[in-house]
Amino acid sequence: MKFNLIVIALFLLVSISFTFMLTLSTFYQNEDSTDSKFSILDGLLSGELKSSEEETRKIIQLLKQDENIEEKFIMASGKSFTYHTNSKLIHSTFTEGSSDDTVEDFIRKKTWSYYELYMSANNSIPPHNDLYVNQIPNYLIYSYTNFSDDPNTTWYKYDNSYIKILENPEDPNIPKFLNPIYSSAFGNGGIVVYEVNLQD
Amino acid sequence: MQNLKISIAQFKNENKLPIIVTAIFFFTFFYVSFFHHLTFTESDGIYYFLTGERILNGYEDNLGIIGAPIGGPLLHASFGNILDDPFIAGKIISLLSCTGVVFTSFFITKNLFSKKVALITQLFFAVNPKIAHLSIMVLNEAAPLFFIFVSLYFATKKQKTIATFVLVGIFLGIASYFRYQSIFILIAFLIYLLIFERERIFGLRNFCFTLFPFLATISPLLIFNYLILGKFSTLSTNFYFLDLFKFQTETWRQNMVNIVDEGIFSAFFLDPSLFLKNYFYNLLFHNPDHLFKFSIDVYDTLSIIPLFPILGILPAIGGFLYITKTNFNKKQIYILISTFFITFLLIGLFGNLEYHFLLLVILPLSVIGIINIHKIPNNVLFLIISCVIFLIFISILPVYRSFHLLPIWLILPALSSLFFIEAVPMIQTRIRQFLHRGGSNNEI
Numbered sequence: 001m002k003f004n005l006i007v008i009a010l011f012l013l014v015s016i017s018f019t020f021m022l023t024l025s026t027f028y029q030n031e032d033s034t035d036s037k038f039s040i041l042d043g044l045l046s047g048e049l050k051s052s053e054e055e056t057r058k059i060i061q062l063l064k065q066d067e068n069i070e071e072k073f074i075m076a077s078g079k080s081f082t083y084h085t086n087s088k089l090i091h092s093t094f095t096e097g098s099s100d101d102t103v104e105d106f107i108r109k110k111t112w113s114y115y116e117l118y119m120s121a122n123n124s125i126p127p128h129n130d131l132y133v134n135q136i137p138n139y140l141i142y143s144y145t146n147f148s149d150d151p152n153t154t155w156y157k158y159d160n161s162y163i164k165i166l167e168n169p170e171d172p173n174i175p176k177f178l179n180p181i182y183s184s185a186f187g188n189g190g191i192v193v194y195e196v197n198l199q200d
Numbered sequence: 201m202q203n204l205k206i207s208i209a210q211f212k213n214e215n216k217l218p219i220i221v222t223a224i225f226f227f228t229f230f231y232v233s234f235f236h237h238l239t240f241t242e243s244d245g246i247y248y249f250l251t252g253e254r255i256l257n258g259y260e261d262n263l264g265i266i267g268a269p270i271g272g273p274l275l276h277a278s279f280g281n282i283l284d285d286p287f288i289a290g291k292i293i294s295l296l297s298c299t300g301v302v303f304t305s306f307f308i309t310k311n312l313f314s315k316k317v318a319l320i321t322q323l324f325f326a327v328n329p330k331i332a333h334l335s336i337m338v339l340n341e342a343a344p345l346f347f348i349f350v351s352l353y354f355a356t357k358k359q360k361t362i363a364t365f366v367l368v369g370i371f372l373g374i375a376s377y378f379r380y381q382s383i384f385i386l387i388a389f390l391i392y393l394l395i396f397e398r399e400r401i402f403g404l405r406n407f408c409f410t411l412f413p414f415l416a417t418i419s420p421l422l423i424f425n426y427l428i429l430g431k432f433s434t435l436s437t438n439f440y441f442l443d444l445f446k447f448q449t450e451t452w453r454q455n456m457v458n459i460v461d462e463g464i465f466s467a468f469f470l471d472p473s474l475f476l477k478n479y480f481y482n483l484l485f486h487n488p489d490h491l492f493k494f495s496i497d498v499y500d501t502l503s504i505i506p507l508f509p510i511l512g513i514l515p516a517i518g519g520f521l522y523i524t525k526t527n528f529n530k531k532q533i534y535i536l537i538s539t540f541f542i543t544f545l546l547i548g549l550f551g552n553l554e555y556h557f558l559l560l561v562i563l564p565l566s567v568i569g570i571i572n573i574h575k576i577p578n579n580v581l582f583l584i585i586s587c588v589i590f591l592i593f594i595s596i597l598p599v600y601r602s603f604h605l606l607p608i609w610l611i612l613p614a615l616s617s618l619f620f621i622e623a624v625p626m627i628q629t630r631i632r633q634f635l636h637r638g639g640s641n642n643e644i
Contacts, residue, residue: 004624008320008617011505015327018506022329022499023336027236053239060239079246080239115442115457119266125250127263 027052029186055184059193060084062182063139075107075137075196082125090137091123094144094163101162103175107137107198137196140178142166145189166192218306218322225326225335226299233291233336240287245276245338249286252277264434269421271377272340290338297342298335301606302326304349309614311356312580313622320617321610324504330603341603344378347371348385348607355389356579365409373417380435384593385607386414388586396578437464437596444598445478446486464596483595484562485555490602491612500602502609504616512616513561519615520565522623523580524572532571539564583611 021040029052030043043049063069063085074082075090082089096116097106105111112120117131144167165171169180169192182193212219240246251265252273265273279293280286305325309318325331334342351371354364368389375382393407422432438460442453452471459466468475485494493501493509503512526532543563547556573581587608599605 002625003628004620007624008620012323012327014505014507015324015329019327019329019332023232023332026333026336027232051236051238053237053241056239056241077243078241079243079250080241083240083246083250113457115439115460118460119439122263122266123247127254129263 024049055191056080058184059141059182059191062193063087066138072138073135074139074141076139076141077143078141079123079125081141089123089125090135091120091125093119094142094166095160096120097160099160099162103162103166103178104198106163107140107196136198140166140194140196141191142194143189143191166194168192169194215306217319218303221306221319221322221326222299222303225302226295229295229298229332229335232332233295237291237336240290240338242290242338244340245286245290248273248340249276249280249290252280256281259428264429264436266436266439268340268379269377269434270424271374271421272343272379275343275378276338276340287338291336294338294342295335297346298331300346301331301342301349304346304353305610308349308353308356308610309617311353311358312577312583312614313618317614317617317621320621321614324613324617325610328502328504329506330502330606334603334606340378341606344375344382345606347375347378348382349610351375351382351385352583352610355582358579360406362409365406366413369410369413369415370417373414376414376418377421380433381590381594381604381607384590385586386410387593388589389582391589392582392585396581436460438462438467440597441467441478444600446481446598447474447477449474478598479595480551481555482598483591484558486598487591487595487605488558490599490605491609502602502605502612504613512612515616515619516612517561517565518619518623519617521568522619522626523576523615524568525575526568526572532568535567535571536564539567580611583608583614587611 024044025040028040028043028049030039030048040049059081063074063081066072070086071088073088073090074085075092076082077091077093079089079091081087096109096112098111101111109117109120114131121128121131121133142163144164165173166178167190168174169183174180177198178194178196180192181195182191184191248268252270252275254260254263255270255273256277275293276286276290279289283289283292302322302325306318306322309321312318334345348371351368354360354367354371357364369386372382372386372389375385389410390407393410394404397406425432425434438456442456442460448456449471452474455470456467459470488494490500491502492513493503501509501512503509504515505512540560540563543559547553547559551559569576569584576584590605590608594604
């Protein structure tokens with residue numbers, strides 16, 4: 001057989017395998033996921049894969065149990081929870097504010113810059129022009145990942161350790177007005193849902 | 201009607217394999233999209249759908265759309281309303297657009313090279329992880345990519361009529377409704393027409409036949425932007441600079457926050473040196489990194505060898521040297537070595553080897569390309585020019601996903617396929633001849 005055809009076939013095979021694994025990891029994750037990039041392969045071989053969308057569906061069902069969910073505000077980075085529950089979204093990337101903030105300062109947007117307020121208002125559901133409107137969320141959905149887009153990012157890699165405590169719903173430093181109602185952790189990240197009992 | 205049937209039958213007979221590849225791609229990702237992706241989780245898709253709904257309902261809040269013009273939101277909202285399910289609508293848009301990209305990739309490459317090379321290029325498209333990703337996710341990337349590819353098909357045709365130039369303008373105009381990046385392809389095509397069309401007067405005529413249909417197509421978009429949002433372009437570059445620039449200082453960031461609504465020039469004059477530092481970092485490291493991944497993390501790459509992405513650069517360079525018919529005589533080797541050392545010196549004096557090392561490859565290759573420019577077929581030249589122009593413009597920003605570079609990606613798998621199909625057998629023959637000659641000499 002011709003050498004060049006063998007090389008092309010090899011390249012295509014590698015690409016197909018890579019595409020398969022990437023597509024698989026988009027929609028599934030290992031039940032016992034680890035930080036390893038090959039954990040999805042382990043899961044595939046051991047037959048312990050679960051849908052990545054399962055978490056989202058569970059949280060949506062949980063939120064829908066609130067009869068007045070359509071009137072309520074969810075603070076989250078993603079839009080899907082609000083979209084599926086017909087509620088309202090206060091958009092946040094959980095990187096806003098300053099490092100001296102407390103969780104309550106953060107939720108009240110006390111030190112958010114004009115830019116951060118603008119981005120939040122524009123990405124919220126419904127979006128609005130009033131950047132300084134007083135909105136306290138009824139739910140806070142904090143999702144986190146250990147992956148970084150640019151691990152070499154320089155100075156503006158802010159210290160938001162006061163927000164990072166939300167990763168662990170059992171952390172004693174979590175303020176009393178946050179009531180964890182759902183949490184799930186997987187190898188490279190996780191998601192925690194808090195009910196927020198904070199007065200205007 | 202009879203003629204049409206005959207034409208379709210003839211087309212099917214002549215293009216069986218590319219049709220089969222396209223069909224396999226379609227059914228594979230139809231299965232993935234409709235049987236494994238069951239919940240609408242894409243924030244981008246939801247954002248564009250809801251924004252489109254606001255526009256269709258009168259757009260009373262007049263809030264800007266971050267990152268894209270109104271085409272994507274309008275398409276997602278209208279189709280979503282027709283099907284009464286925006287998620288299904290979004291998946292259909294993505295799947296059909298990517299299927300179209302895979303299909304047209306064959307015909308664009310066939311405009312440049314042989315049918316075999318075109319088929320291998322199409323296969324590289326069909327198995328590419330990023331094309332797969334775009335075909336199953338509800339994002340705003342696949343539709344403009346498809347329209348850009350249709351325009352590339354017409355732009356690379358060997359025999360162009362007035363209608364061809366008009367269609368290039370129209371399809372790039374349609375793509376601009378979704379993503380402004382398609383304008384970079386238009387600029388590349390216009391530059392190509394002005395510089396490389398042999399008959400200058402016809403170049404100017406064709407320039408107009410492309411530009412005016414483009415302007416006519418995007419004029420409703422520009423009018424909408426101006427009347428409703430108060431400016432012709434909704435591109436918020438300064439937001440992206442603030443969010444994505446690698447090199448920032450505290451003062452720069454504080455000042456930048458105050459000019460986020462302004463244009464690119466205000467961002468440049470805020471600190472020209474810092475802006476240029478970021479620009480050259482994007483141009484020579486960050487953005488090409490998404491093509492060939494110089495870093496260890498291999499996930500986000502367009503390389504044809506995604507497991508060892510950096511190796512993907514080799515067949516592309518091989519194809520380039522083959523198409524330029526480079527004859528490594530003493531003069532060319534001298535030019536190559538001196539360009540390499542001058543570049544090395546310039547990087548040492550003004551740059552940073554860690555981020556600008558790619559210049560050591562690009563500049564010598566560019567010199568070879570310029571020396572042998574008359575040997576490169578015109579339509580291949582256009583794709584190379586569009587690749588360069590696109591990177592020069594897009595690099596004011598660091599692209600954050602490799603699929604943002606798909607509009608210019610075709611030339612890389614096409615050159616790689618050319619290398620495998622035509623250059624490798626030629627090299628094999630030369631080696632065999634050399635060995636045979638060596639053997640004959642020994643016998644004597």
